[in-house]
Amino acid sequence: MLTAADVIKRNNIKQSGQGKIPLLMAHGFGCDQRMWRFLQPLIGEDYQLILFDYVGSGQSELAAYSVQRYQHLLGYAQDVIEIIDALNLNNAVLVGHSVSAMITMLAAKARPERVHSLIMVCPSPCFLNDPPNYLGGFEQADLQELLDLIDKNYLGWANYLAPLVIGAENSQQLIGELTDSFCSTDPLIAKTFAKATFFADLRTELPHIKQPTLILQSKVDSLASTEVGRYMSRMIPDNQLQIIQAKGHCLHMTHPQQVWSAIRQFLSSCL
Template identity: 55%
Template sequence: MVLDDTLARNNVTVLGAGTKTLVLAHGFGCDQTMWQLLTPYLEHDFRIVLFDYVGSGKSDPRAFKGEKYSTLEGYAQDITDVCDALNLSDVTLVGHSVSAMTGLIAAIEVPHIISKLVMVCPSPCFLNDPPDYQGGFERADLEELLGLMDRNYVGWANHLAPIVMGMNGAEMVETLADSFCSTDPLFAKTFARVTFFSDCRDLLSKAKQPTLIFQSTEDTLAAVSVGKFVQAQMINAQLEIVEANGHCLHMTHPREIAPALVQFALE
């Protein structure tokens, strides 16, 4: 793939003055602008690569292929394409929410490129699988949520945004709702289905990279038990539990998570 094609397709932005590289991968319904509160804490120490998945933000909508982006592997391919286009190596991949799992898939695929993982509020599976795993949701509840997207897209966005942001992010709910609403409904529903119904639990042990997990004490989408499960299943993972309410620590608590992120990535 021609370098310029990937950079334009995924609306790639590079900033920062450091020699080590961070690639920041946004979550469902978001885009690279969601990192803007965290990047000021990182720019001095790192080269930062931001991008939008195809179907999100200012990516090229013509590149969207329903079959490709109906699996997390399709989104992971966006990550590896961006890394290839910039000829990156020794990358720390920072993934929020579902991108913790797309980052995991990419890291397993290209361990020679991605050397460390940072997972912000990850969930390998949102579905409950009793008795041993509680992802937080029953299938019927998630199907209802996706059904609301079809019936009332704006209503769906306004319903989901406060759940995702939590009490600590009340002033940012409108920003997230606007991001949801600015995404083409077809792209959003495709990404939503793969986000909420994928199961990556069996992949966690396959990543050999050192991993840092940030977990909120109160997160409607991913309970502390989920963060502990991810840590336990991975070969080399550490868990940082942050006193916070919400699923977007990079937006609500950038000052709190930045020091540990910087130290981990520079080690």
């Protein structure tokens, strides 16, 4: 049986802020909690800010990693559920970047009494195209080729994916940081998480979201188009969609001021 101390250590949980509302920040694929550092000073002390690393990412306990558990997004959702329980969070706001928007959605489904609202930064419920009604942006063969590249040329894979994610027009420093983050991840863990991410299809879960939800999409995003955001907005019962005039898939890193402004406005309307 995991204790609260076990979970805090396993997921490298860091807490700050004196506010009553918990903000649990869930990083995306190939990243870690450091990617939230651009938002952190904007949030200040008004909220209880909780950062963590998924098992297999950042400074988490690698010994706790299991391919069996983490080959599906439910395994990552279990990390979030166990963090919510360990910290005894109530009225929590779950902030998820990219695939973590879907992971936190699954966690909220499991703990509806503890989760107040969801904030999704550049989310996608399905990266695969399913014409004519849904265009996720990728064909299955394209995604399989991307996964195969991990085995063939891990460094090449990282150097290809990082500018695609950050946006080639954005900071070369951020692109370099994300490349380093990818490269520092164990290739088996990276491939397992990538497969779980890119081949997931959680579209049927969207209509069952019970929490108020903010969807933040980038105007130009190679991984999650504005059409994906509009699809999600049609499917989620209680939501707000904001499209930010930006390029790239990491709005919280490239445009933190706009992201926090949207989050603050959303929370003031629903808390």
